[in-house]
Amino acid sequence: MQDALRLGVAGLGTVGASVIRLVQEHGKHLAVRCRRPIEIVAVAARDKTRDRGVDLSGYAWYDDALTLAHSNSIDVLVELIGGEDGPAEAAVRAALTSGKHVVTANKALLAKHGMEFAKLAEANGVSLNFEAAIAGGIPIVKTLRESMAGNSVTRVSGILNGTCNYILTRMEREGLSFEECLREAQRLGYAEADPTFDIEGNDTAHKLALLTSLAFGCQTSVDSIYLEGITEITTADIEAADELGYRIKLLGIAQRTDTGIEQRVHPTMVPKSSAIARIDGVLNAVAVEADYLGEVVLVGPGAGGNATASSVVADIADIARGDLMPTMGRPATELEPYTRARMRRHEGGYFIRLSVFDKPGAFATIARCMAEKNISLESIVQRRRAPRSEAPDLSADAPRPTAPQPVIMITYETTEADIKAALEAIGRENVIVGKPRMIRIERKPDAGTAQG
Known part of the structure; x- marks a missing residue:
């Protein structure tokens, strides 16, 4: 020996x-x-x-x-x-x-x-x-660097931060506010005293940058990641997603396109039937899509002393056996420069929530602003302010509310630039109060993750 x-x-x-x-x-x-x-x-x-x-x-x-x-x-x-x-x-x-x-x-x-x-x-x-x-106890580095060496990876994505997943899970299950769930996460040790790094998506972005290099053989570029955290997610968003058949998850997504590699971190509405939607609490999940293997989803504890120590010792064992691998799966001098993909159409469409003044022409103004940016609306629904258990009274004889009312719009596929431009135009028309809420939707019923 x-x-x-x-x-x-x-x-x-x-x-x-x-x-x-x-x-x-x-x-x-x-x-x-x-x-x-x-x-x-x-x-x-x-x-x-x-x-x-x-x-x-x-x-x-x-x-x-x-x-x-x-x-x-x-x-x-x-x-x-x-x-x-x-x-x-x-x-x-x-x-x-x-x-x-x-x-x-x-x-x-x-x-x-x-x-x-x-x-x-x-x-x-x-x-x-x-x-x-990356993802605590989940062996995703070894999977990408060794087990999938014979595959060409097209996409890697998943839930990479247990703190955010815990908060979103509690908000959905118990109807608690973001602030209440964050305080509980801090009490249980799932969130730091200063949770900014987690809840703003930075932790997920760092992990995604490393996954991108491993998956696509390119240099890391964390500054190129579109970043959006979960601090603005409300119980109204959670409830609306549930009624529409979705759950909200913070996803890190990297995929190869014709123009380069796209990297995103943002909340996403995923179908309840999808694998990723069923990952709750502090668990992490990583999905990899490749040409020969298809899709592989790895699920496990994303943090904690024992789970992380398991991965640390696995790396030590490789060294003890003499298994010397290039850090990113290929020699560092042969990693390709990172090329950021051009903005493209989001195939799943978008969920938009507005607080609309109840006055004549408001809906027509909103529809016009959308149409001017070539955005097609799949549905537009006005929701009465009422407890979740109460059905809204939409009958013709019902009294019309005077306060701003929640309005939900679901779009067909479009670009993020057009959505943002339309929402800015709506904001200038004095028909809404507050900031519009936009969340990307993943429509593929069998998908493990969401598209960016």
Whole structure:
């Protein structure tokens, strides 16, 4: 049996402690499966006195990750600090430069520095593995990089943030507001004290940028992603989607088109019958569409210490076995420049919710603004302000409300530019109050995900 693979773990938060616990408990099994022992020899964190629930007495202690990265006592730096710069960036750079393998769960770091670090790893003959950086315990990196090597991927998409999925699930099931669900997510530890990175879609965007590179063999380009979070989703949107046979999910979507690669992160209405609609709570799901294999959907826990540690140790096991793969599935020098796709027609159409003044000509004005942008309306429905359990009274003798009323429009396929231009025109006509709400619709009944 070969000599032990020596690990240095930088960052002893929830994931770091879980990695140590997993290696301690399953060390014998790992040695058999990898044909060599895997041993943690050193750790790095700021506070040595903190109780992390694992025995650290047998490991060398470092107060900073950079010193650990330079140490000749380790073969692999396991970076679990987080952040796109700072100590994590410095430690990973130092480890790769000195010929050490790196395993990381840091999607922000890779979204910003991934191309540079991939070249550095390959130049020094070491691995840069990051299974845990995308969708927690779901083995999507290995699937794209290895299992689907014989396929040409056309589309990759899914639910990549458990915090947002938890909030949307609670809003639908319990009729709670976004703010109420966010507070509960924070109480349960599903959302950070400052949840902006999650709820505005940035976390999903970083993961999507890495998936795009893996799927299409191109350089990462997180700045090219259309980004829209879930902060403006209301219970009215959730209820309307339910009545129309849809559920609202925050999706990350990347697909190849004739003009380049399209990347989007935004709320989407998906049919209740679709696979993606049934992913609830903090679960993640990733769907990949390819020419020979068709569609594959992977579902699992997208966060949490044990799930993420499972992916981290899987990457370590690959290194122990000597499985050295290019970071993005092909040599970094052969990754194609990212070409952003031109805007195209959205095949599923759009859901539009307006708050319309109840006055003569309002509906005609709205229809005219839509027609001037060549937007065809499949339906337009006025909804009375009433509890969900009460059917609205639309009879001719019913008294007409005087306050602005919710109006829902469903369009046929059109471009986002035309939709936005039409809504801006409607806003100038003094027939609505507040900001219009627009959500993309996915119509394919058997689709796993939504089209952007």
